[in-house]
Amino acid sequence: MQLDAFVTKTVTPQAREGNPPPRVVETESGMLNSIGLQNPGIDAFARESLPRISELGVPIWVSVGGFSAHDYADVCERLDGEASVEVIELNLSCPNVEGAPETAAELVAAARAATTKPLYAKLSPATWDVAESARAVAAAGADGLSLVNTIRGLALDATARRPQLARGAGGYSGPALRPIALACVHACARAVALPIVGMGGVTSGDDVLDFLAAGASAVALGTILFADPFAASRIRAELGDAVLPALALSEHEIHGLVGHSASRRVVSAE
Amino acid sequence: MQLDAFVTKTVTPQAREGNPPPRVVETESGMLNSIGLQNPGIDAFARESLPRISELGVPIWVSVGGFSAHDYADVCERLDGEASVEVIELNLSCPNVEGAPETAAELVAAARAATTKPLYAKLSPATWDVAESARAVAAAGADGLSLVNTIRGLALDATARRPQLARGAGGYSGPALRPIALACVHACARAVALPIVGMGGVTSGDDVLDFLAAGASAVALGTILFADPFAASRIRAELGDAVLPALALSEHEIHGLVGHSASRRVVSAE
Amino acid sequence: MVSATESVGPFTLLRLERGELEPGVPGQFFMLEAPGRVLPRPMSLCQAPHGELAFLIDPIGPGTRALCALRIGEAIHVLGPLGNGFDLDLSRPLLVAGGIGIAPMPYLAAALGDPPAILGFRTEHHAEAAGLLPGAEIVVEPRLVTELLQDDPGDVLACGPEPMLEAVRRRVPRAQLAWEARMACGYGACYGCVVEIDGRYRRLCVDGPVVRDAA
């Protein structure tokens, strides 16, 4: 097992069917998705998914979403009593659903009042000044930042010239997102004292070192797990051998490698 | 000559030296720049650059920048009397300088009061809801939109792990930006009735057709002009031959191809 | 590691060293890394010669073209077998395939003892792939595979383009059909491959490609 934490797909209060297909499309050096937070809802999640994921023996980070401050508070309160949940990540930035009317800081504050678990705020890169958002969620009680979520992108079909995803635009991830994500991590690391989980286009040990140098204390994997489900072990090996000694990073930082994915399959495949 | 318009580099009231070098760096499928609006200031621009650019015989679009509503109004007023200037593009979104304290709509309103020339508002993709910005600048009197400017990105040096650009982050452009740009065009075309100049990673006739299908009425070229200074002619040829008849676009739309670059050299090279 | 590539009409038969991967049940698929692309591509197992896994690939876009351009000795990530294969507990199997839908048929035929088969193709050139399934009946457009279906065709196992599968289903409601969808992970993680089944979105990579209990 090469993961220090396992981040779940976002859970909402009620079950959601998500967006119509097609939901994924590849672009030149990235991909778009418009899953739309398909999930079984917090009750079924806690009853069925959590026990299964717990079997992995990896600390569990649960990603929480919703459509109002009340939603966030609701799910956090429900998770507060789940011993297997180590961290709650607040998805404040899904580009594939209409968000809550409250600001990110208000959502964090509502979650803060509902749980004593560590809260990581996941922010969008689609903002003129991400450091400002970071300061706001820090002031509202976030214990850490997850940077970044996908940014809205569109791809068209080369014959019909229609959007390839049924929903039109989707969330852009993968290598093309990496410079944007690094800039966000860099800006936030200078703005707040919170630990940062960096993500966006990580494919190699080299990329991990870039995120750590930009100010992240851990790194999460997303898109790369599709092309290489064993990326976590490979990247750890790349860090261990060649790249790491050159930088003399502490063991602690290496242990910050977080496997980020959408279901337990990624991990059980290892 | 294969250009329907020539867009200048951004001009500010006073001369600016710009940011320290290195100012450009390549990424996997894009590039970062942190030029920082180096320009001779509006007076020297009107005296020296405009007459030279006019010799090209192409309609001139002047990009205007500044650090306050007063700055924008100032430069627009100065350009209002210049017969050779066809359109003023308001750069409301340069990621490489600190912007004005006013909102985009306030800047447009100030410019609107200072000139009767057509005003295009150039917006940033770094916003949660670009359609909202589009509606605001439309209400403030913009005659069209230029979408999109670069988005902030960071690249690190693989040995020192320091930012490659002296200024840290820079503006991300090129093919990696294309899906983001297309999503912005798509969203704004549905929100406002203004004509849209689309840009961001256009490299081929195929890309032009994507932008037109997403809702642009013209397309501008940036990064591609570095690798292929003759891209405008090539792209027009690609549109003319193969791709275009298949879609039966009108002549009018083809004529919407706008060459976008930073100096007259691009064009004189043709 | 690529051990061989062969042209089969317009398609390429890509033979990979099997390593520790099982071939799985016919109708299951593998995710093949497409060099230079961000996402892997789902491919049905076509043949399982000793020590190898062979895939028949139609080069229709950037990913399949990259796969067809692989050369001997090059290595790619391969994940599988994945998903639901065909139910092989049948009395009178009949294989029906259209176009690249022939891909899973050779391995399926081997498992079922070479049952009868009907193959449809767009052109004579595409029909060259029928050589992979000796003894099959072949139709070329404008004729369609459904024209050859008897009134009581037996246990139909079909793979091909969606309109063909729909037509087969109308004629033979109980047919086992192998569907396609765009996929990202192939292993149930991303929810990218959903199709609507009985009014609910279900992941084709785990509940398919051969969908049980569908309407």
Place this chain on the structure above:
Amino acid sequence: MVSATESVGPFTLLRLERGELEPGVPGQFFMLEAPGRVLPRPMSLCQAPHGELAFLIDPIGPGTRALCALRIGEAIHVLGPLGNGFDLDLSRPLLVAGGIGIAPMPYLAAALGDPPAILGFRTEHHAEAAGLLPGAEIVVEPRLVTELLQDDPGDVLACGPEPMLEAVRRRVPRAQLAWEARMACGYGACYGCVVEIDGRYRRLCVDGPVVRDAA
């Protein structure tokens, strides 16, 4: 169109069909499209054989590696000649180059009638490139080119890494130096290549690479 490629020590000599391009003045450069990369790469003209333009390339990163991997018959965009070359109106020219700074020297030497030259290299392997400039004096690190400079060395024309150029300038303030900077366009449009000269940012692609009237 690539007409030939040759290994020269660790470097590659890339020969392109000249087409309608002029070779220009020694010290000028060309922007070469680097396949698969977003930006072209600046390269000094190394030799101008009949009908060809030849570039000596050090594969230090993705762009230069892509250029060195080009094969005969492949075509790339080439723009040039660009920038300021050397002033050739000299009485006692002496060429001084370090490492890949040898690149512009063969074409420069041909224009000046094979003047004396001093070349410095990191290793013996790199020093194989000296074969392009017969008769040159050669030093290999830890020895440096400046050690061979006489007290009155004449009209020095130099190209090499920045520390070497600075050292040459300290010894010979009037030396003509060819500098480097990261470039995007190469033709004055992007303001990406500026260097500080006399307290102002100037574009090295138009005011250099050989900078006149510098302090």
